[in-house]
Amino acid sequence: MLLQRAKPLFFAGALASLALGGHAHANGQASHVWISKRALTELPEGELDTFLADPALTLMLLNGSMYPDGGYGPVDHPNAHEAAESAHWEPYQDAYRRWIMDTYDQPWSTEAKEHVAFYLGMSAHGMGDQVFDSMFMQRSAAFDPSPLDDFDQLMDYILVDRAGDTEVPQDWVPEESLLLIYDSIGLAYTSQAILDGQAVLRAALSLINAAASVPANITNAEDTYPWASANLLEVSAEGSPPVEAAVVRRYWQVNWDLLHDRGLRRPVLYTFPYDGTANHPIDSSNIESWITIVFSRGLDASAVGNDFFLLVDEDQNPVPTSYQLFYGNDSHVVHLKPTQDLTPDTVYTVTVDPGLTTVHDEVLEGWSFRFSTGAVAPDPINDDDDWDNPDPPPDPPDPSETGTEGGSTQDTSDEGGCACSTRRSPPSPWLLGLLALPLARRRRRPLS
Numbered sequence: 261m262l263l264q265r266a267k268p269l270f271f272a273g274a275l276a277s278l279a280l281g282g283h284a285h286a287n288g289q290a291s292h293v294w295i296s297k298r299a300l301t302e303l304p305e306g307e308l309d310t311f312l313a314d315p316a317l318t319l320m321l322l323n324g325s326m327y328p329d330g331g332y333g334p335v336d337h338p339n340a341h342e343a344a345e346s347a348h349w350e351p352y353q354d355a356y357r358r359w360i361m362d363t364y365d366q367p368w369s370t371e372a373k374e375h376v377a378f379y380l381g382m383s384a385h386g387m388g389d390q391v392f393d394s395m396f397m398q399r400s401a402a403f404d405p406s407p408l409d410d411f412d413q414l415m416d417y418i419l420v421d422r423a424g425d426t427e428v429p430q431d432w433v434p435e436e437s438l439l440l441i442y443d444s445i446g447l448a449y450t451s452q453a454i455l456d457g458q459a460v461l462r463a464a465l466s467l468i469n470a471a472a473s474v475p476a477n478i479t480n481a482e483d484t485y486p487w488a489s490a491n492l493l494e495v496s497a498e499g500s501p502p503v504e505a506a507v508v509r510r511y512w513q514v515n516w517d518l519l520h521d522r523g524l525r526r527p528v529l530y531t532f533p534y535d536g537t538a539n540h541p542i543d544s545s546n547i548e549s550w551i552t553i554v555f556s557r558g559l560d561a562s563a564v565g566n567d568f569f570l571l572v573d574e575d576q577n578p579v580p581t582s583y584q585l586f587y588g589n590d591s592h593v594v595h596l597k598p599t600q601d602l603t604p605d606t607v608y609t610v611t612v613d614p615g616l617t618t619v620h621d622e623v624l625e626g627w628s629f630r631f632s633t634g635a636v637a638p639d640p641i642n643d644d645d646d647w648d649n650p651d652p653p654p655d656p657p658d659p660s661e662t663g664t665e666g667g668s669t670q671d672t673s674d675e676g677g678c679a680c681s682t683r684r685s686p687p688s689p690w691l692l693g694l695l696a697l698p699l700a701r702r703r704r705r706p707l708s
């Protein structure tokens with residue numbers, strides 16, 4: 261402790277890598293835990309809220325919320341990075357969901373509930389990273405003076421400084437079940453590597469708490485990223501952790517329906533600007549003029565493009581936009597960037613044509629929403645009843661009619677029996693000696 265205080269910047273560097281688990285960018289571990297806890301508080305009363313309110317499942321939810329980053333740590337396995345990367349994305353998570361559905365009948369046993377909570381945590385992690393990177397981090401790149409090299413870890417320091425220490429959960433990881441899923445996608449991995457990765461993340465949380473208590477680290481973060489530091493916990497800052505939590509709780513609602521074979525609740529989780537809002541910036545050189553759509557399912561990059569999206573003013577005049585599926589295949593986030601300035605005091609409508617294809621071969625229904633560049637908000641096209649109503653859709657839609665929840669490309673249906681033991685063996689001895697060393701960086705996907 262004394263050494264940390266004597267050399268705060270040295271430790272900031274060492275802790276940084278642990279904090280982000282090897283990502284070049286994306287949320288750090290403190291943020292992931294915070295987001296899931298916040299999302300829990302925002303669920304409408306109902307069966308999902310009741311399910312996750314069970315304190316016995318919090319351990320699984322929080323461990324799942326951390327899990328995907330473990331393999332980015334100093335884990336002694338050649339496939340560790342790939343295992344971590346895979347666990348961030350919906351194909352892996354869907355395979356796990358299908359394994360749960362195939363393995364456990366309703367009503368769920370305690371064991372099944374633990375898997376469901378861990379799965380929902382994993383889904384929160386992947387969605388959170390996408391929202392943070394595509395929206396908040398992009399704004400920091402536009403508004404802050406520094407490159408993003410230290411972004412995630414310094415934002416974790418700021419979050420802990422503002423919101424308080426993160427409670428560090430004990431390790432809980434269903435490594436044998438996760439191995440089955442890795443097997444199903446053809447990736448060799450080991451239980452020990454999974455356990456080591458989770459141990460690294462737990463250590464990272466403790467170290468982030470310590471680092472955030474060092475005033476020099478907070479000052480450094482504020483000087484490096486002044487806009488992001490000032491806006492990290494602002495719900496008005498797009499992609500901030502509070503916004504991530506709002507998206508995550510909707511994603512949980514979607515995934516909860518899928519867990520119950522109820523089909524897809526909505527094709528779109530969230531938009532910026534929000535449906536029926538005012539004062540959207542008109543300057544096309546300002547990132548705040550971007551229009552962002554977060555889809556409920558990962559999109560197939562080869563099957564989507566600008567043709568599916570239309571931005572028109574109130575006279576139906578189209579506005580040219582450039583299109584970006586952030587992170588490409590599997591991603592949920594699409595940016596539409598106006599390539600000319602918008603007109604003041606005008607209502608615009610965004611339309612997503614039906615027919616977008618997901619990586620699970622689902623075909624999505626269309627979507628539309630409107631906003632104004634003036635001070636008066638237009639009536640929204642949609643309402644939030646779907647999200648705020650505790651009752652799920654009553655009848656499972658016919659997939660052949662709706663095109664939703666079609667066959668996954670992952671097939672784990674031949675996996676029988678329970679493989680849910682959760683060994684709590686200590687991390688490998690060599691690992692403890694490595695905890696202060698910088699981690700390898702996450703291999704970034706090229707933006708597309």
Ligand SMILES: [Zn+2]
Nearest residue numbers: 286328329389
């Ligand atoms: Zn991550």
